[in-house]
Amino acid sequence: MNWGSLLWLGLAGMGCGGSVGEDVSGEPVLPSAEAAPAQVNAQACPEGVASRVKAVMTPGLGGFMGELTDVQGTLYFITSTYDSDAILWRSDGTEAGTVPVKVFPRDSLNAPQPENLVAVGNRLFFQFSDPATGNELWVSDGTEAGTRRVEDITPGPAGSSLDNLTDINGRLVFFRYVPVPGGGSRPELWRSDGTVAGTLRVRNFSGFSGLDADTLKVGNALIFFFGQDTGTTLWRTDGTLAGTTAVKQLDAEPLDITQVNRVGDPGVFILADGPNYEVWKTNGTSAGTVRLDAFGKPVGLIGTLGSYVYLDSMDNPTTKRLRIDRLSLNGGGKAHVTTLPNPFGAGEDAYPYLQRAVVSGGDLYFSMAIGSPGPAPVNVSLWATSGTAAGTRRLYNTLSRGDEYWSPLFATGAGQVLFGADPAEAGPIIPYFTRGSVATTGRLADVARPDSFTRVGGRVFFTAYDDTGLRQLWSVPANFTCPPGPAAR
Numbered sequence: 001m002n003w004g005s006l007l008w009l010g011l012a013g014m015g016c017g018g019s020v021g022e023d024v025s026g027e028p029v030l031p032s033a034e035a036a037p038a039q040v041n042a043q044a045c046p047e048g049v050a051s052r053v054k055a056v057m058t059p060g061l062g063g064f065m066g067e068l069t070d071v072q073g074t075l076y077f078i079t080s081t082y083d084s085d086a087i088l089w090r091s092d093g094t095e096a097g098t099v100p101v102k103v104f105p106r107d108s109l110n111a112p113q114p115e116n117l118v119a120v121g122n123r124l125f126f127q128f129s130d131p132a133t134g135n136e137l138w139v140s141d142g143t144e145a146g147t148r149r150v151e152d153i154t155p156g157p158a159g160s161s162l163d164n165l166t167d168i169n170g171r172l173v174f175f176r177y178v179p180v181p182g183g184g185s186r187p188e189l190w191r192s193d194g195t196v197a198g199t200l201r202v203r204n205f206s207g208f209s210g211l212d213a214d215t216l217k218v219g220n221a222l223i224f225f226f227g228q229d230t231g232t233t234l235w236r237t238d239g240t241l242a243g244t245t246a247v248k249q250l251d252a253e254p255l256d257i258t259q260v261n262r263v264g265d266p267g268v269f270i271l272a273d274g275p276n277y278e279v280w281k282t283n284g285t286s287a288g289t290v291r292l293d294a295f296g297k298p299v300g301l302i303g304t305l306g307s308y309v310y311l312d313s314m315d316n317p318t319t320k321r322l323r324i325d326r327l328s329l330n331g332g333g334k335a336h337v338t339t340l341p342n343p344f345g346a347g348e349d350a351y352p353y354l355q356r357a358v359v360s361g362g363d364l365y366f367s368m369a370i371g372s373p374g375p376a377p378v379n380v381s382l383w384a385t386s387g388t389a390a391g392t393r394r395l396y397n398t399l400s401r402g403d404e405y406w407s408p409l410f411a412t413g414a415g416q417v418l419f420g421a422d423p424a425e426a427g428p429i430i431p432y433f434t435r436g437s438v439a440t441t442g443r444l445a446d447v448a449r450p451d452s453f454t455r456v457g458g459r460v461f462f463t464a465y466d467d468t469g470l471r472q473l474w475s476v477p478a479n480f481t482c483p484p485g486p487a488a489r
Helices: 003-012
Strands: 049-055 063-073 076-080 086-091 098-104 115-120 121-128 136-142 146-152 160-170 170-181 185-192 200-204 215-219 220-227 231-237 245-250 256-261 267-273 276-281 290-295 300-305 310-315 322-328 334-340 352-360 363-370 379-385 393-395 410-413 417-421 430-434 441-443 449-458 460-464 471-477
Touching: 049 215, 063 115, 063 121, 063 185, 063 449, 063 460, 063 471, 076 115, 076 449, 115 160, 115 170, 115 417, 136 160, 160 185, 185 300, 220 256, 245 267, 256 300, 267 300, 276 310, 290 310, 290 322, 300 352, 322 352, 334 379, 334 393, 352 410, 363 410, 393 430, 430 449, 449 471
Parallel strands: none
Antiparallel strands: 049 471, 063 076, 076 086, 086 098, 115 121, 121 136, 136 146, 160 170, 170 185, 185 200, 215 220, 220 231, 231 245, 256 267, 267 276, 276 290, 300 310, 310 322, 322 334, 352 363, 363 379, 379 393, 410 417, 417 430, 430 441, 449 460, 460 471
């Protein structure tokens, strides 16, 4: 890869991400080729705004680098390759302060690595599988001596099946799945403070089945769902036996939770009841768990913004356009916001779907993909909406079209949204930023395939391929202004 050419790729025209007008129905329409405005050149940050923290990966070896996690102002991450050991690292954001914490030797048959990193107070919890004990819970205080297995919960090499590790009230809460005779498993609720004595089973859900994989953290409680013969029920836990209770029966039949909200206010989920997709909200109480409305077709959650939750669906099988509706979190029914254009709609598999979404300021940002006959989409574009048709605009038209790598989308918390763009429409994917308009969208750095954006203090860390030819650790100030120009749309 010619890394010097990335600058010129980043400065390529932005005409494909031009503004979106409105037709008489109030829906956005793409400008025609003849009416297209002059290209808007992508603005570019000067060298040094984003900088490499340290060349962590060894030249000549590729591999994994990720799971960036903030633990009270210290960054932790994992590296591993097929030919070497896995390593847990910590970083204070400087080259000298980016150091290995513990090496996990490579087994002769495989290369296990720590995974599912979760910060709880000043400690890092994760799962790791070694030959002696199998997969179990580990904890680290940032030192080699303080990085250890918490407990061999399932004695011997079989290991434990653990899921939904969550920080609740300063302690780790998680589910353990125990095999049952005849196949299947039953769930158990556990908690841990990082010690053997403080790692214990909170509740054994004997006789329960159908625990939904998705959970929600609402306030100081973990929300989870059971769908079984007795009905579909919402539960909550604060990590204690007394605080683990059934909150409300959602339906008398065992139904599926198709999606829980991860963008904005988390207390929203969708329940599929036959052809009806019901949108619910919850604050963890029976009175505060209510059905907002129902749709007679599949819908997905984009996220919440202000007092509304926004949902997406396909308008009809012929045009295959992405429709956006909203529901008031305070009741009042649904309203149509807008329908996005799909120039590929004539194709049998050209269905639209959302990949990622974030909230920044007063806007929802989301990446919309258009399907193709193969696993990779034919197009992926970046959009933003303030919740109205006039406030819905396309910011960039070519994000990653890979089926294994989706362009990241990250709100810095300081007004910018970071994403991966494909200015040459054939790779490489380059880190870009936007402040909500085409004019305030530009290239962040001359690196490729950014991933794992994570804010720690006043900086945002990420991984990217750079001039070493390997994925390395990079960072950028959370609040930056480049280039000079309008700070808002």
